[in-house]
Amino acid sequence: MSQSTPGPTFVAAPDAPLNVLITKTLTLPDVTPEEEAMIRVAAGPDAIVNIVDRPRDGVPLAADADVILGIVPQWLFDAAPRLRWIHATASGVDMFMYPAFLDSDVVLTGEKGLVGSHLADHAFGLLLALVRRIATAVKLGPQGWDNDHRERMRYSELELEGLTMGVLGFGGTGRHLARRAVAFGMNVQAMDLYPVSPSDGVDSVGGPEALADIVATSDVLAVGLPLTDATRAMFDDEMFALMPDGAILLNVTRGEIIDGPSLERALAENRIGGAALDVAPVEPLPADSPLWGFDNCVMTPHTAGASQHRARRNLERFCRNLVALREGRSLEGVVDKQTGF
Structure with a gap:
């Protein structure tokens, strides 16, 4: 995810005890007693902390x-007239971008920069499953030992060392992808929508003007961009036509960045070497989608965001932000509501 200059990075210190509503979600399935105590200490003396099992259960408590902390659909936002700050339990925040929230003074923070490690792990798992034909072997089971299948896998396996990975979006996920690519002996080039510093084996980070050149010169093209109006369906027929023969598309961020029919055509016509995806253009991906039928397309059902550390990392940031709020300091992980990341 890219890093831009955010809007307001602080909320005025409260003049009364805080009222905190926590809604459990997929990425925050539970709050242990120890974690609740941690939140109460951070929220300050006399703070009110309510924890509910789902956002809908928070509606009766939202007025105060x-x-x-959680996910805030518009119906929950509309029920919270005193709301000053939301801390999202999600890395992508496109679900918050409804007009009422965008036009408000409510500050949004979240997991920005915290999820790159496990997303990059998953991305390389998918990439290896594709280029080393691991997914094919698992699907074949005992039949994989048949000489025809075995030879076909051996003759088509690729080695990552010496290949070039192009990273589109050089934020937390992009930097972790680059770090792993370098460890595999790959060359890495990167671009971002905004000026960011190079790191993790990348000597320089290009701007939007570098997009076409990176797409055209990468053996593996890794998408690390947020979903915005500008990036939605950006991978269309024209973009796939720029990719070199045999190049692989890798995406563990937002599926809607890829135009589904264009991807299907690129795979069917062998315009690209394959796709490794944790996210799909439409989710859940229908059972009759042509993507299921391609041997050179490996997919997981939007599970890359899982980690045994994820919820705790975000809770710790939330607690640091609660203390910062009470002390009138800037918050961590602020999202620019106008750019969407």
């Missing part, structure tokens, strides 16, 4: 909430 100053802060919400």
Whole structure:
């Protein structure tokens, strides 16, 4: 995910005890007693902390909430007139970008920069499953030992060392992808929508003007971009036509960045070497989608965001932000609501 200059990075220090509403979600399935105690200490003396099992259960409590930790659909936002700050339990925040929220003064923070490690792990798992034909072997089972299948796998396996990975979007996920690519002996080039510093084996990071050249010169093209109006369906027929023969598309961020029919055509016509995807253009991906039928397309059902550390990392950031709020300091992980990341 890219890093831009955010809007307001702080909320005025409260003049009364905080009222905090916490809604459990897929990435925050539970709050242990120890974690609840940690939140209460961070929220300050006399703070009110309510924890509910799902966002819908938070509606009766939202009227007095100053802060919400979780996911806030518009119907919950509309029920919270005193709301000053939301801390999202999600890395992508496109679900928050409805007009009422965008036009408000409510600050949004979240997991920005915290999820890159496990997303990159998953991305390389998918990439290896594709280029080393691991997914094919698992699907074949005992039949994989048949000489025809075995030889076909051996003759088509690729080695990552010496290949070039192009990273589109050089934020947390992009940097972790680059770090792993370098460890595999790959060359890495990167671009971002905004000026960012190079790191993790990347000597320089190009701007939007570098997009076409990176697409045209990468053996593996890794998408690390957020979903915005500008990136939605950006991988269309024209973009796939720029990719070199045999190049692989790798995406573990947002599926809607890829135009589904264009990807299907690129695979069917062998315009690209394959696709390794944790996210799909439409989710859940229908059972009759042509993507299921391609041997050179490996997919997982949007599970890359899982980690045994994820919820705790975000809770710790939330607690640091609660203390910063009370002390009138800037918050961590602020999202620019106008750019969407």
